[in-house]
Amino acid sequence: MTDHDPRSAITEAAVERVRTFNRFYTRRLDLLDRGFLASPYTLGEVRLLWELAHHDGVAAADLSRDLGIDPGQLSRTLKRFAAAGLIERRADTGDARRSTVVLTDHGRTVFAPLEAEQCRRVAAGLEALRPEAVGRLVGAMADVERLLEPGAAGPLVIRPHRTGDIAFVVARQARLYADDYGFDQRFEALISEVAAEFLRSYDPRREASFVAEIDDRIVGAVFVTRKDDDVAKLRLLHVESEMRGSGIGTRLVDACIRFARERGYRTLTLWTNAVRGEARRLYDRAGFRLVAAEPHRMFGPPLVGETWDLAL
DSSP states (O other): OOOOGGGOOOOHHHHHHHHHHHHHHHHTTTTTSSSSSSSSSSSHHHHHHHHHTSSSOOHHHHHHHHHHHOOHHHHHHHHHHHTTTTTEEEEEEEEEEEEEEEEEHHHHHHHHHHHHHHHHHHHHHHHOOOOOOOOOOHHHHHHHHHHOGGSOOEEEEOOOOOTTHHHHHHHHHHHHHHHHHHHOOOHHHHHHHHHHHHHHHOTTTTTTEOOOEEEEEEEEEEEEEEEESSSHHHHHHHHEGTTSSSHHHHHHHHHHHHHHTTTTOOOOEEETTTTTTHHHHHHTTTOOOEEEEEOTTTSSSOOOEEEEEEEE
C-alpha cells in the first residue's frame, strides 16, 4: 500500500482510450438511435421506466437524485408518461406532504417487452463468447463500476485462495511495486519464490491464505506461513490502489492475527520497507512493533528494510 496519487498517472492516451471505449459502447448498444430498442422512447426514458418497474413507488426527488436527472427535465418526462397512462401519482403513506410515482398496469405492459428485448440482445451478444471470455467480460464490467464508483461495489468477501489466485497476487504486487516504488524484476523473483514455497509446503493446520474479493474480483490478499513452532510470518500483503483506505488492509491483517493466535503461535512477524508508509501505519495500529531496520538495494532503489513483530 502507498500514498501514491493515482491522478499523476493520468495521460492524454488514457483519456482518449476512455473516450474510444465510450464511442464503442454507445454504438454497441444502439444508443445513437433516436428510439432505444426500436421503441418510441429514448434511452433515458427507458432507464426511468426500469427504475419505476423495480420500485413500488418512488418520489420524484429521489429519482432526480439517483439518476442524475435535472428536476425540470424529469418533471416534463413524468408529465408525458402520465398523459400516456404509463404512471400515476399516489400519496406517500409515510409522509402526506409527498407523493410517489408508480408505474400503472399499462406502463408495465409497455415496459415488459422492452425489458425482454434488451435481455435477448445482451444474451445474443454473449452467445459467441466462450464461458471463460464471458467471465472476463463480466469481471471487467464489475471493475469499471468499482473503479469509477467505489460506493457501488458489492460486499467484501474474505476467503481462502483458489487455483490461480496466488499467481494473480504475485502479478499484481510486482506491477504495483514497480509503478509505485520503482522495484525491479528482483522483487518479482522474490515474491514468486515466496508464493511457490507457500504452494509447495502449504499446511492448512499451520498456514493460511486470506483473499479479499468484491464482485468476484480480487482486491487484496495476505498469507500466513510457518517459520517455526512459535513464530508465524505475515507475507505478501497487498490491497489494490483504488480500494486503499476502505479498511480492507485492516480486515486482512486482523484475519492473520486471529489465525496465528488460534494456532498457538507466540509471535507474528513480517518484513517490509520503510517506503510503504500506509502499510507501516496499519501494522502499528494492529500492535506490531518495529524491531530491526537495515538499508539495502535488493530491488533497485535505495530502501530501508524493516522487521516488525507482534507478540501474541
